[in-house]
Amino acid sequence: MSTCVKRLGKWVSLVSKRGLSTSSVQKDASENGVKSLNLYSAINQALHIALDTDPRAYVFGEDVGFGGVFRCTTGLADRFGKNRVFNTPLCEQIVNEAAKFRYRSGNQFNCGGLTIRTPYGAVGHGGHYHSQSPEAFFCHVPGIKVVIPRSPKEAKGLLLSCIRDPNPIVFFEPKWLYRLAVEEVPEDDYMTPLSEAEVIRQGCDITLVGWGAQLSIMEQACLDAEKEGISCELIDLKTLIPWDKETVEASVKKTGRLLISHEAPVTGGFGAEISASILERCFSRLEAPVARVCGLDTPFPLVFEPFYMPTKNKSKIMVGKWICSVHVEFYNVIDDDDDDDDDND
Template sequence: MSESKSMNMIGALNQALDLYLERETNAVILGEDVGHFGGVFRVTAGLQEKYGVERVMDAPLAEAGIAGMAVGMALGGLEPIIEIQFADFIFPAIDQIVNELAKYRYRSGAQYAPKVVVRTPYGGGIRGGHYHSQSPEAHFVHTPGLRVVFPSNPYMAKGLLLAALECPDPVIFFEPKRIYRASQGDVPLEYYTVPLDRAWTMRHGEDATLVAWGAMVPICLEAAALAEGEGYDIEVIDLASLAPYDSATVERSVTRTGRLLVVHEAPQTCGFGAELVAGVQDVVFPYLEAPLRRLGGFDTPFPYTLESHYMPSADRILFELRELIDY
């Protein structure tokens, strides 16, 4: 039996990177402050010391250059893992990610398939204001040619990151920075992967289905625990992969419960919740007991002082659930 250890998400991600760099000598890390300093969140701590400055590189401060250079490195036979220090800073790199990385396999008739993993901390709840809080996943889900993945706890973080690193497709790997340290759990020390493009039922229930990803998963579990106190039996699904996404698991659940609430931090309009409810309603329509509903962030720039009103909370989720169940 393999040994495991209690650790936080940063430790789990660091282990995944360490194991992969050790196994795959063509794997390299490129990003701002990821080398000597080990990253502003310490996810790459110790890796430059272990693998050298040629494989764990501090990049000039230019996200477009980091992403563009990574595409070229991949064309040249390396497996770059890049860090965009905050997801809010991914926008300068968007042309390289959307027009180059995402389209390269398709436009070259699969002659080339540059494989780059883009790691980036995302999300609110850390008093980071407009530019250290955003959840820009919908932009990338709306770009054919990318995988979009979200871990929600340390076990998933290590297994999903190793799966992303092994995957031949480009992956945008959104790390929930609010629970980087707060989320603690047992993680096997050995190399393991958690399959991409499948959803995970974190809690079984019969009255309604909650779907979330990343940092909203523990909030939804908290809401389900509160709902249990009121006599409601809530199912919670961690979607984990948003592109492609496992709508089949959600459809099976909603076919049983007849109710769906999707919870995310990104602004609600055109957020991924819109896609999810539209995507599954084709199948679950005859089984519905209430309208399919989303609870997202407001259609405002991410606020600073009033952040706690913006972020979906367990109590607000419960408020929405009551209405759906009593519909």
């Protein structure tokens, strides 16, 4: 546990360079209707706005009535009444019902306005069920959208866009950032567009693509690489499906290299989809194979979490390798293959 906190401390200090801070306390920061908020408070603010602006909006699910296990629904029941904010058990109808309702009814009915909020990802002590990242499952179900925010400001703007989108959406909230990530968040009602990726760091040697909490790890890798003279471009995909291929394509055409990183297991992860699509579009411009730095193909392991995770150094090693073709022991399997090829030559 202490290791985790120590590690967190590191990347949070990095995050603060992006305008986030380590404090989990809400600060009455500034004028102009901007407040320093952590991620759960930003989500809470978005839910207040959603219920306030649409009298037919409802919030229901496990424990939302008292404020939620992660406090995201705090105060909603008091403010809007228990007829609009109430507890229910879960009854899964996402894949067969919500996703297909518009298509199978010929657009006579739809499940627009349904946003399923769910925490995801590592938190240092979650084990199999509380730390997994199942986003790729849902990306394989036509009819739903999948959205993952990286920070409090993004979480609020994206969540409001999801709630008001005419399609059902699964909104994954990075559990690790609920209290940890703090950012200046406008207090007003604003929406961040879906299906638009954002270049959050410009660079020219390699493109890194990620989403959610993983972006903090990747940004550290970018900074470390920079010290070694490698210029990394970092893209936050934000919406996984339907995803913004054009932004990634434009970046890869510029840099000639691509690294994708996610916490979910590497095999069949959404990184594989990005890799295939970019190969189709940028094959002649690629100067190295597309790299994936992801979770392992195991259930999320409690004690072994630090081994499972796609860490900063795993990313950094791949970045360095792809740029400099340096032999790296960790990836010697790939290098052995290369050697074999050489022998054949």
